[in-house]
Amino acid sequence: MFVARLYVKRLLTIVRGEVLVLPSRIVVALFFLVLLGMPLISQNPYLIRVIVLTSIFAILAASWDLLSGFTGQVNFGHALFFGVGAYTTALLNIHLHIPPWGSIPLAAAAAVLAGLIVGIPCLRLKGTYLALTTMAFPIILMGIVFALPDLTGGELGISGLQRLSNSLLVNYYIYIVTMLVLCTVMWKITDSHTGVIFHAIREDELAVRASGINTTRYKLLAFCLSGFFAGIAGGLYAHYMRIAGPSTLEVSMSFSVVIWAVFGGLATIYGPITSVFVLFPLLEFVRFWPEYRTMIFAVVVLLTLLYMPEGLVPWVRDKIEKQCPRCKIRNVATRKTCRVCTALLD
């Protein structure tokens, strides 16, 4: 009893000292709480569906940012990993009858392999060459998918996949918790030693190589990690929609991922996640104007980029937080002095 009270007190101190200090952390904590507590408020199936799809695409967008925002290898072919994940899990589930919690990790492994296949030719390429080469891969795969309709179901895709669970609520929680866990893992990766090296590779690869770091290994690692998470997203998508079709490999899917990630802010993991949670419901809720839907979406993206060219989240973050010039810790913008070193914030 006494020990429990101690731990609760410690938790409260941590919450007060670390989380409540910065508005961005408060937002993240609220986000976690709202997502986890959503079914207590409303169990509207449409709302649940929108949130589940949003979280799947959030994993996808975050994995793109891990590769392209951090390592600087702009990848226009992210739909490849998504599609490979979706098709692999579909094939494994239908033909070999492996249950979803087994086939999704295997699909992620297949996507990692795809990441290697894409990554190795791209080692020598830079900039636009890299972007266009990566764009080529999903198109090649889509051509192969159409050309072998008995294996892959051609235009109709593979249907009849099992759900992850039969109850709506349990399904929702599985997807949400998976998304939160994976995104936290991605955030931890970017915050670690490997993440710093990724960021450095983007800034100046020559300097990183001159420091004695094997950039080839790290670039391939970025491709594989990105492929892993995107493959999981693809597998989850296939099992949620219960169908794996060629629409997962389309160019427009690749472009959508790029739009979400750049809109939200490159080289942050929370940026793409936020932008997916902003843009995807926007796209869904403009459904009552079916002709103008995509146009409104495109106009919103265009106008936002005019005024916030670095992305939505960095702009908002710079408005509400300031960095201390002495100790580089972030503070709320309304403070006059830094909370750690008490230097003056200008």
Next chain:
Amino acid sequence: MDIIITGLITGSMLALLAISFSLIFGVARIVNIAHTAFYMVASYCIYSLSAKGGLNPVAGMLIAVGGVTILGLLAYRFLIDPIREHEAAVLIATIALAMIFQEGVMLIYTGDYRTVSPLIEGFFVVAGVKVFYQQVLTFAVVLVILALLWLLLMKTKLGLAVRSTAEDREVANLMGMNESRLAMITMGLAVALAGFTGAVIAPLAVLSPFMWMEPLIMMMAVVVLGGLGSIKGSFVAAYILGFTEALVVFLIPKGAFLKGSVALSIMILVLLLRPEGLFGISFEEER
């Protein structure tokens, strides 16, 4: 024979698109995803002017090209120029622009397929294969335009300015060339070329609001294969990929699905051996 005709037509169209794309990228460092969207808008303009307005096709073509050029210049001035420093944002802005064009065209013309009647009716038979006069006309016109472009770039002062800005932006600026005005002029030139391609291909192709995606992929493959910023490279690569596409479609059984795949695989293979493309200039690390 069919292969040669189709290859030549596709190659010429890709050459025009790729050279104009290469121009914008070389001078202004903008990857203009909306390039083929301009091509689509021009085709639709030709459609309205000739089918609904009943105008003479040649005059219709000139008006369409002019209109598309103005559209492109406006889009550049207000949407792309302010964010030119952030390359990722420019990319997304052009994607969004292309989507807006697609949706706009779909709203005005609905999603049905349209056709434009050819300029010269009739055909003649060569070696057992029908060759339409329109195809020959298209090919001849494209060659003429390419020759004019070559003259412009090589022999005039403006062409010299464009070429030098493509090689080194900062030094061209130091030499007294107004770099942002040149970017605007090049953008106008390139969009005019894209519009011209649309106007010329309109009688041969089927118009639909989604027709901009497929040439986009092939065009980017051509540009990458030929080397970014190299006109000669784009020209050669366009015909290589045009003929490859024609060969794949006619010779391999499931060819129609695989033509994109084969062309892109060739591009990847060439890039493995030569990372700058066939004639590309390897850029020094721009700091």
